[in-house]
Amino acid sequence: xxxxGLSALCTPALxxxxxxxxxxxQRMIERCQKMGVQLRPHMKTHKTLECxxxxxxxxxxxxxxxxxxxxxxxAEHGFDDILYAYCLPFDKMERCAALSEKLxxxxxxxxxxxxxxxxKKRPLKNGPIAGTEGVELTGVYAHCGNxxxxxxxxxxxxxxxxxxxxxxxxxxxxxxxxxxxxxxIGSTPSCSHPVKDMAKLDEVHPGNYxxxxxxxxxxxxxxxxxVAVRVLSGVIGHxxxxxxxxxxxxxxxxxxxxAGKLSTGYAVIEGHPNLKLLSMTQEHGRVEPISGLLDYSKxxxxxxxxxxxxxxxxxxxxxxxxxxxxxxHLLGKWTPTRGW
Amino acid sequence: xxxxGLSALCTPALxxxxxxxxxxxQRMIERCQKMGVQLRPHMKTHKTLECxxxxxxxxxxxxxxxxxxxxxxxAEHGFDDILYAYCLPFDKMERCAALSEKLxxxxxxxxxxxxxxxxKKRPLKNGPIAGTEGVELTGVYAHCGNxxxxxxxxxxxxxxxxxxxxxxxxxxxxxxxxxxxxxxIGSTPSCSHPVKDMAKLDEVHPGNYxxxxxxxxxxxxxxxxxVAVRVLSGVIGHxxxxxxxxxxxxxxxxxxxxAGKLSTGYAVIEGHPNLKLLSMTQEHGRVEPISGLLDYSKxxxxxxxxxxxxxxxxxxxxxxxxxxxxxxHLLGKWTPTRGW
Numbered sequence: 001x002x003x004x005g006l007s008a009l010c011t012p013a014l015x016x017x018x019x020x021x022x023x024x025x026q027r028m029i030e031r032c033q034k035m036g037v038q039l040r041p042h043m044k045t046h047k048t049l050e051c052x053x054x055x056x057x058x059x060x061x062x063x064x065x066x067x068x069x070x071x072x073x074x075a076e077h078g079f080d081d082i083l084y085a086y087c088l089p090f091d092k093m094e095r096c097a098a099l100s101e102k103l104x105x106x107x108x109x110x111x112x113x114x115x116x117x118x119x120k121k122r123p124l125k126n127g128p129i130a131g132t133e134g135v136e137l138t139g140v141y142a143h144c145g146n147x148x149x150x151x152x153x154x155x156x157x158x159x160x161x162x163x164x165x166x167x168x169x170x171x172x173x174x175x176x177x178x179x180x181x182x183x184x185i186g187s188t189p190s191c192s193h194p195v196k197d198m199a200k201l202d203e204v205h206p207g208n209y210x211x212x213x214x215x216x217x218x219x220x221x222x223x224x225x226x227v228a229v230r231v232l233s234g235v236i237g238h239x240x241x242x243x244x245x246x247x248x249x250x251x252x253x254x255x256x257x258x259a260g261k262l263s264t265g266y267a268v269i270e271g272h273p274n275l276k277l278l279s280m281t282q283e284h285g286r287v288e289p290i291s292g293l294l295d296y297s298k299x300x301x302x303x304x305x306x307x308x309x310x311x312x313x314x315x316x317x318x319x320x321x322x323x324x325x326x327x328x329h330l331l332g333k334w335t336p337t338r339g340w
Numbered sequence: 341x342x343x344x345g346l347s348a349l350c351t352p353a354l355x356x357x358x359x360x361x362x363x364x365x366q367r368m369i370e371r372c373q374k375m376g377v378q379l380r381p382h383m384k385t386h387k388t389l390e391c392x393x394x395x396x397x398x399x400x401x402x403x404x405x406x407x408x409x410x411x412x413x414x415a416e417h418g419f420d421d422i423l424y425a426y427c428l429p430f431d432k433m434e435r436c437a438a439l440s441e442k443l444x445x446x447x448x449x450x451x452x453x454x455x456x457x458x459x460k461k462r463p464l465k466n467g468p469i470a471g472t473e474g475v476e477l478t479g480v481y482a483h484c485g486n487x488x489x490x491x492x493x494x495x496x497x498x499x500x501x502x503x504x505x506x507x508x509x510x511x512x513x514x515x516x517x518x519x520x521x522x523x524x525i526g527s528t529p530s531c532s533h534p535v536k537d538m539a540k541l542d543e544v545h546p547g548n549y550x551x552x553x554x555x556x557x558x559x560x561x562x563x564x565x566x567v568a569v570r571v572l573s574g575v576i577g578h579x580x581x582x583x584x585x586x587x588x589x590x591x592x593x594x595x596x597x598x599a600g601k602l603s604t605g606y607a608v609i610e611g612h613p614n615l616k617l618l619s620m621t622q623e624h625g626r627v628e629p630i631s632g633l634l635d636y637s638k639x640x641x642x643x644x645x646x647x648x649x650x651x652x653x654x655x656x657x658x659x660x661x662x663x664x665x666x667x668x669h670l671l672g673k674w675t676p677t678r679g680w
Binding site for chain 2: 009010011012013044066067068086087089090091092095111112114115118145234236237238246248251252253255256257259281282283300301302313314317318319320321338339340
């Protein structure tokens, strides 16, 4: 990665490669167009307006969110056709109803008869249709989350096929019972390598693909070069008595996700395959070589290491601002929404 | 915990018991007064103005921070005598110098000759004193972090004694070399149970004690009843095929800190010693009984569980706002600062 502008940032800093974001987004758009399936991108990884614009190709329509805070954030900024993909929370019924009044289309998920009772008591705006008791079934939603245990294309596609077949069979049963509605499945691994039958679905809803991360590269959703995010971290200490470096990225800068998953610790340290991010405190990372003794002259105090996150959703969540660049030239900042 | 006002909150919600915060803070103030040692409370756990006011007994003087963002936040709100307790980061020299101009007293840490060179190039405001090349040694700072591997009073006090003796011996050597300065040690365990010799120090700098957490109760710094923070979480799903509940607190609401440390998983679930927070996704927690079958009638959808965090610093970091209560009656919100 070229570093001209980036080296001026105060660290730890989350940096986003805009070209890779656009490439990842465009590939998913084209993949879905080719299948003839609606793409409803998930916002939970980044939670920013700018990235949502890229993922929806500027339409600001047809998105998924994981929190009601995200739903309000996007609604307030002109987004619409928002699916709140979360087991309908009973403490948020009024806020859901209020949001539905603001939007042309706001959809919620139900997975329990009690939730249906709650929704009947306080229907959304689009609900009241004759004979539906204020609630209308729009579709069937499945996550396909078991792709996250896969390694490689073959396994991903086996799970994608299994989930797709399950959902299509279920849709068939619904049709036999006189119910017609949409089908939607998600997960970045399956949508990065879709199987042919996914073309029979109405919609897919992946999210992480816009950033990708080390986890996705291990699963086989992408290659490491596709990962659009890094955490820049400065060397702040030399600990020759422990054969370690201290860096200024602790768990507050990259999260604790990925513990025990990588031979390189909590991240991949770009360009330094022999370095391991061994452990962290709130604001410190301990880095040691996988083998041999550290040559401290290679890592002077103030020099930078570039961490590729294990799980970009978890890492992005730790940062109040993302620094956007193109080929190392800083372009600006994106500010995510937070909370629930 | 009384729940009248709290049950109206949207979950997951970080709730702070103001009475416990005040009690924890007051006890530390009295402990330090009794020893005749200056208390310099650390802000990193909560990062709020209100809690800083309580920890400084309203003086807004003499605090420690872990990030320069905290230092600016407190400086902008009338706090002074701020110690930035972090290996001096070379990318932040100008910001450090700018901050020192705003404050009566701003101190930084040095632990390497290269850092001294950097500081000489760009001294802080209070630095330029004849013969000091713009840098003045104020004191010696040690963290005493190895108390975190302790269990029980005896072990805590052994580590506290060891650290104190080391620091006092070092001060003696400095004096013999003609250097007089202050001594400061920290850590919530040691300062919760100080040894007699700590009275010979000038200053202590604990922080977590104002909230405490499950980790501190296991170390023996406090009892579980002293812990001032909880995460309220709603039951959002029943999974009888897995003998599990789903709750609306994932790692975005409590952090992944504490993995593998507790028989009850990532938290203690108050009033339900047989429940375990087994695993989490970004917005979901999976709860299962430690033994036996779940009685789902006890956990209807929409009911609340109260999680006591393993590590309150890590949990607080995930929340953009804290809900403050006294005996369950909501009093208001505190907003922490974030970033670096």
